[in-house]
Amino acid sequence: MSFVSNLYSATAEIFVASMILAIMLATAFARGIARSLAYSLAQLTLIVATFITFFTLNTGGEHAFSNMFVHDVPGGVLKLMVYLSMMIALLYGRGYLAERKLDRPEYYLLALLTTLGMMVMITANHLLVLYVGLEMMSLALYALVAFDRDAVRSTEAGMKYFVLGALASGLLLYGMSMIYGATGSLEIGEVKQAFLGMDDGSMKVLLFGLVFVVAGISFKLGVAPFHMWVPDVYQGSPTAVTLILSSAPKIAAFAMAMRLLAGALPNLAEHWQTMLLFVAAASIMLGNFAALVQRSIKRMLAYSGISHMGFMLLGLLSNSEAGYSSAMFYVIVYALMTLAAFGMVVLLSRDGFEAESIEDFRGLNRRNPWFALLMLFVMFSMAGIPFFVGFFAKLAVLQAVIEAGYLWIAVLAVVMSVVGAFYYLRVVKLMYFDEPIVNTSIKASSELQLMLSINGIAVALLGLMPGTLLKCCEEAMKAAAFAVGG
């Protein structure tokens, strides 16, 4: 493969990387307007990257840079979703940051760096490249979490995230080294091939490595028993960062799980299926029960996120094309819903006031019926009630997991959904059944209000016509290199 066509496959990544450098330079010189310039350029970068990825989407399936890099359809779709999530997150967070004097240009640079990390993760075809992408994403995120550097909470969260994240990266790297030891390769395709005719000893080493790989993935997805950081970090970070943290990295972590488990180690499926089964069951139970007793909305959404990721794993562990595409659908839908939910938290936060407690939603229907209605959409969608899109995500995952023969975990998952419904209903109850404590009207920039409205309506409309997105995920998985069980 020629050098130029290698570059062609990585156009989007190269573009984002050069834009990061350009923005760094530009903001250093443009002192007065640095903040708005950085924001606009960051959004522009994401928009152009969207176009690039979109128009190179159909080339699909080719490898570049000595097979270290794969340019395929599911990667493209996931990258598009990452851009979209980041665009929405930056837009929602802007006013919030400005009010707290946090909208320094570095914020947008770090956000783009973490995006670039995710892009590399999504397109990696080599364990080391994947690791490099993961670290680029994570390091930028650590800095973002601690971005409010004068606040104890924020720095504490950053520290916690960093220490635990570094440990998880270490685990993952250790697992990768075991895989290398057993198979003699780090390239995903070769790892898969090496399974054939492997002797018993290597097999043991490979299994040993798999445990660590699953642990690393679980940490990045934030599922039990590697979930400890999630509530603290979500709560401690500035809400604008929580927006980023809860959406795009989940998509990237899903891509990583797909590449590692379905891509490199499909032959060990029965082993990682069993592991994920327990991880998923534990997350769904823990997430839902712990969310019941939270007073902070951010912590509640964090725990609900743990249970959602557990649900998503049900699709992945089905180890079928339907399962993979349902998991992909789930993670995309989850990103949309969680963005809307945290966007609502940003909306309710005012100058020097954090909409920290669930109680802050009290009487929202009196204060602003429109946003109360949108929040109702999001809550019912998260609870998996039709006509909202969250229901179809659950339907797809449950269908796959039952087809794979795991009826018991499907029963467990739906029983836990009833538990989960309780805390979503509580938010609705506060908004609709109770009278407001404060009666101030909602002040937020019109772009935030507009985008939040679009986001909320999308949750409802996608529920009326989920067909297109489902089809898109299905096609992406069909086009993927990892044929099931092969």
Added chain:
Amino acid sequence: MTDIPLLSLAIWIPILGGVLVLATGSDANARMARVVALLTAIAGFAITIPLYACFDASTAAMQFSELRPWIEHFNINYHLGIDGISLWFLLLNSFITIIVVIAGWESIQNRVAQYMAAFLIMSGLMNGIFSALDGVLFYVFFEASLIPLYLIIGVWGGPNRVYAAFKFFLFTLAGSLLLLLALICLYNETGSFAILDWHQAGLPLGAQTLIFFAFLIAFGVKVPMWPIHTWLPDAHVEAPTGGSVVLAAIALKLGAYGFLRFALPIVPQACHEYTWLVLGLSLIAVIYIGFVALAQSDMKKLVAYSSVSHMGFVTLGFFLHNQLGIEGALIQMISHGFVSGAMFLCIGVLYDRMHSRQIADYGGVVNTMPKFAAFFMLFAMANSGLPATSGFVGEFTVILGAMQANFLVAFLAATTLILGAAYSLWMYKRVVFGEVANENVARLTDLNRREFFFLALLAACVLAMGLYPFPFTEVMHASVENLLQHVQQQTALTPPPL
């Protein structure tokens, strides 16, 4: 005529009307919200009339069918159609919606637009449930209808409304999620979400049993059957009058309808196997809950328990596996829709004036509200199954059906006639007759024109159905016969081995 998508209109006119009502916004425009709501409700009812007028009673096939692909990924279609079983429920639902809008005209002063919109949207969703022929479409309507009812109970309900709203939602959700699992299992077995395909599935008995129990719990919660009925008294007591009316008249019918559309035809062998269970639970509901109703001191709770008892009669009728039983139960469902709705409206009329539902707070109401007393008398009689009212037709037919099946069951079921009369008339006596109990009762004013209108409308329905039930039964024959034939054919086959 068949070119017009009547069923889609019956579903979406109320929903879009509801959205329109929502758009009228704050209580400053309350009058406009009420008028738009009423017009929408009338339009919604008008659109269901041609369904009856053009209905072909001679066939059991689905009529007014609409079929469009919806989610191709799962082979889910937007498939609507009605037969003789579902036809009357659409009419009943659209009719009750008008009554509810009128009933809330003055008694709701707070967030009027949202109140009216919730009822209209729910009405559309209910029509969707009764006409969906695709499993997922059914489920989507079935569960989405929880949201408006949850809000209605929670926002406009009584003092303990939060507890009641949560209990209602979580009970029903728990049941319906099992239904979802059953639907997915059926899809995995047959590769289709079409209900009519599932009728031909012929599953092994083991799978049938599992699916049967999922159906039993899902629909049993909704009916509600003893012992999973406990959410209903709470929900009824706390809900505003309109909410109670819709709950009793329509929402409870969803569960019973589910038995006919899903349980009996899809898992007939399991149904036969567990007939004893359903009959037993139904008889407990009829007799035990009848006694429970007798002991109530709160009027709404009393009528709520009487609903459970009457719905026990319905499930009893379905599982007699004969034509009289099923048709009687269907008539009982429609009749109960009118009668229980009217009972709750009567209690609402009293509550609007006295703000109490305790029987002990009343007495001698006939002295100050003679017109009201006359209507209330009729409905109480209908509730206890007096001949010439609609209540009699259904109960009598079910008892006849039970007689064909088993004398003991018929004997036990017939106690409902005594118990029903006991609790309805005893309550009536304590509330309406006697000396004027206190000053508040003395100050009561009789029905106003609006109240007179909707009670008269319901009274006319109750009497018409009692005196001339032919239009109701005529449309059912073919569909019920077909259903029974199907069930018999299926059960005659030896089930495939496990």
